[in-house]
Amino acid sequence: MKITVKIGLLFAIIWMIVKISLFGMALENTLALSIATFANMFLLVAAISIGLYLQKRKDSESGNALRDIKNGLTSGIPYAVLVSIFIYFYYEKIDPEFNQHQIAESEIELDKNLNNPAKFKQLQESNPDFEVMTKAQIKKQILRNSSGVYSAKSTAILALLAMTVYSTINSLLITAIYRKIVFKNKV
Numbered sequence: 001m002k003i004t005v006k007i008g009l010l011f012a013i014i015w016m017i018v019k020i021s022l023f024g025m026a027l028e029n030t031l032a033l034s035i036a037t038f039a040n041m042f043l044l045v046a047a048i049s050i051g052l053y054l055q056k057r058k059d060s061e062s063g064n065a066l067r068d069i070k071n072g073l074t075s076g077i078p079y080a081v082l083v084s085i086f087i088y089f090y091y092e093k094i095d096p097e098f099n100q101h102q103i104a105e106s107e108i109e110l111d112k113n114l115n116n117p118a119k120f121k122q123l124q125e126s127n128p129d130f131e132v133m134t135k136a137q138i139k140k141q142i143l144r145n146s147s148g149v150y151s152a153k154s155t156a157i158l159a160l161l162a163m164t165v166y167s168t169i170n171s172l173l174i175t176a177i178y179r180k181i182v183f184k185n186k187v
Helices: 003-025 029-058 065-094 096-115 117-126 128-132 135-149 152-182
Strands: none
Touching (some): 003 065, 029 065, 029 152, 065 152, 096 135
């Protein structure tokens, strides 16, 4: 197995340990989510950086930028896949109450908006279907849509998509930095 893949998997396991630790500490949901998100972003960038660095140090030939981007993605994509699978099982089995909490908060915010005449009018104008519906019908429609958004499956899919894009962008940036600054003599 390539060193880049190993690094990506190692950092994914580190993030999983962080996420489980935050759950064990029973922190407030928003704080734990913020910490986990920033840890995820940092560890993904670190996996790409370290994996690409070790691969470039190991390579005997100079290679090209496209090869370096591919090597960066070889760390980032396994990380993204493993973390997304973990996210699915985490929100499905370990902490399903989190999604229920998000739906409840969404319902509270929706009730505030529906009871505010100005915001209710804006809501009706935002969707032509809502113009002929009652408050109860609008609430039911919006809650039906939001329950699909706050599911473990959709969270995992969105996480995979976001981390794939983030991996691609960071592979490009880190490759540019390494080629211009760190491995200037080797290029």
